[in-house]
Amino acid sequence: MSEDADAMSGIPVSKNRQHEETTGERILRVAAEKFAEKGYHGTGVAELGDAAGIKRGALYYHIGSKEDLLFRLSRRHVEEALARGRAVMANAVGAVGKFRLLVREHLRTLAERRSEVIVVMHEMHALTGERAVQLKALRSEYEELFATVLQEGVEEGAFRSADRIEVLGVLSMLNYTYVWLDPNGPVSVDEIADRLADLILHGVQLPQRDTPAA
Amino acid sequence: MSEDADAMSGIPVSKNRQHEETTGERILRVAAEKFAEKGYHGTGVAELGDAAGIKRGALYYHIGSKEDLLFRLSRRHVEEALARGRAVMANAVGAVGKFRLLVREHLRTLAERRSEVIVVMHEMHALTGERAVQLKALRSEYEELFATVLQEGVEEGAFRSADRIEVLGVLSMLNYTYVWLDPNGPVSVDEIADRLADLILHGVQLPQRDTPAA
DNA sequence: ATGTGAGCGTACCGGTCGGTACACATCAAG
DNA sequence: CTTGATGTGTACCGACCGGTACGCTCACAT
Structure with missing residues (x-):
């Protein structure tokens, strides 16, 4: 690696470092x-x-300080997830289309930034005072994206309801994937996202026929 | 409180303590x-x-040791959740019925044992060696309950599919509720459970009519 | 050549960490 | 009354905690 070589030889490589x-x-x-x-x-x-x-x-x-480090780390992550989510909302069309892309982007972010995600999920409550308030506010803004897309779906006549409990249920399913989502697993992240989007959109139950033949 | 009185007076209350x-x-x-x-x-x-x-x-x-304490605490909780889940599986009938009751029991456990749940979710990875293995095995047994009920639903012809990804998706939605589930909130835990069960069973999307009038 | 300041390491602060040793207290059984 | 098991408190250990003070180096501007 070039850094190691620098350290060994002591030769200063002063400029033009692209992704240093x-x-x-x-x-x-x-x-x-x-x-x-x-x-x-x-x-x-x-x-x-x-x-x-x-x-x-x-x-x-x-x-x-150590807590300041935790905060800057967490804020940067949530802000970036928020920016990616807003980009989807701006570009996709229709509630179903926005929803599917939002789910994809959400899982992509989780897969790409595993460490940051784990930190935010587990250590957010270690923040105190103003820092805790700021981060909570950012996460609420992100939740709002999903609330908006569900509400649009209801207005389009495509979705049943968009109460807070549905929003929280959807976000819960997506967020908890940080525990088991494996970017190097046999199923790609995008496919997992699509399967989960299907699950949320259609549910597991088949349209029930009356008086089932049994 | 009776304990305090004991400590104050020094009078030994040797027997018949009901819920001491x-x-x-x-x-x-x-x-x-x-x-x-x-x-x-x-x-x-x-x-x-x-x-x-x-x-x-x-x-x-x-x-x-401190870690031994964490382990015994976590194991007791998961074992109890497992026992409650198995009781549901033994008593309820039909995939949908079992599923709905399983969801209810799951959220009831989460609501009743908030502290233990948070500990298992956040601190499980602090366990090392054999203790970590044992607890993971217990959690897998619990996951198996949901895999079984989904599989039964497919065999009954009621559910679409019961791949691992659906099992994980369902459990993800339920597990993450530990973050926002409030036993003292305006909506009862059982009602939240029923709403989430509906969400999983039916999905958010209405049965699509062909050529929607717009 | 001299000054400047970013960047870094060393040494140190008071306090707390998980864990242990051991004496003392209590009490039931002999 | 003695003994052994159970339970508790005090004192202590070496290691580590987050954080700070301070001096050194080195690139660069003057």
């Missing part, structure tokens, strides 16, 4: 991995430094 | 609450002792 990671970015990345792996409280700041290749003192040059 | 909690039971209960509130790593053993009304030394007379 800044220290700040690297800290956010490894913090997501460590927090996901061992939990927020279970990860020490020294451990974060080790994973980022710097010492505790240097780490605190970049991050205000 | 043993120290061991009390430790399990408060550990669930503390672990749910502050996380496994975020909760110190001294804190557990305080909550249980004993000191660290006495705590370790009862619990082997």
Whole structure:
């Protein structure tokens, strides 16, 4: 790897690094991995430094505090998921079409950002005060996307209802996939998304015939 | 409270305590609450002792280790959920009937044992070695209940399919309710369960008419 | 050549961590 | 009255916690 070579030889490669990671970015990345792996409280700041290749003192040059690190990490993730969801809402047409694409994008985000997702799901409540409020607000905005698309479906006459409980039920099914969704599994993420969208749209029960022949 | 009176007066009340909690039971209960509130790593053993009304030394007379405590707590919860699920499977008739009751029982368990549920969801991966294996096996047994009832539905000709992805989707919707399910909310737990069961059985989409009038 | 400041490491702070050793208390059984 | 089991508190351990102080290096501008 080029960084290792740099470190070994001491030759400064000063410019034109295309996708080099800044220290700040690297800290956010490894913090997501460590927090996901061992939990927020279970990860020490020294451990974060080790994973980022710097010492505790240097780490605190970049991050205000451990909780601040958790917050910036979580906020960045939710904001990006929100942006992707809004892009879908802006481009797709029809409630069913928007819904299917929203589900796809949701699962893609979960699959691509596994560490961040685990951190947000498990460690969000470790945030305190204003930081907790801000993150909750962001997540509510995301929930609103699904509420909107279900409501559009009802107005189109395509969907039965769009009460909050249906919104929460749908988001619950999608969110919990973070536990078992495997981007390297035999079934692609997009196909899983489509199957789950079908499940939500049609349900498991076949249209019931009256007086079933038995 | 009678315990307080005992402690104050020093009069031993030796027998006939109907629902008195043993120290061991009390430790399990408060550990669930503390672990749910502050996380496994975020909760110190001294804190557990305080909550249980004993000191660290006495705590370790009862619990082997902190991880052992987490394990016994989690196992007890999953085993009880499993027992309740199996009772439903034994008593209810028909795939739809079994399914609806299974969903009800699932949400009732989630609502009654909020602390334990949060602990299992968030801290299960803090278990190591044999303990982690045992708990995973128990959770798989529970998943099997839903796989079975969906399969029965397919054999009855009532359900579309019962692939693992549908099982996981259903369980995902139900499990994630632990985040927002409120036993003291305006909608009862049983009603929420019925609404979610409807959502899974029928889906959100209305049976589509051909060439919709628009 | 000198100054500047970003970036980093070392050393250290007070406090808490999980866990153990051991003496003391209680009480039922002998 | 003695003994052994059960339960508890006190004191202590080494390790680690999150965070800070401070000095060093080095690229760069003046």
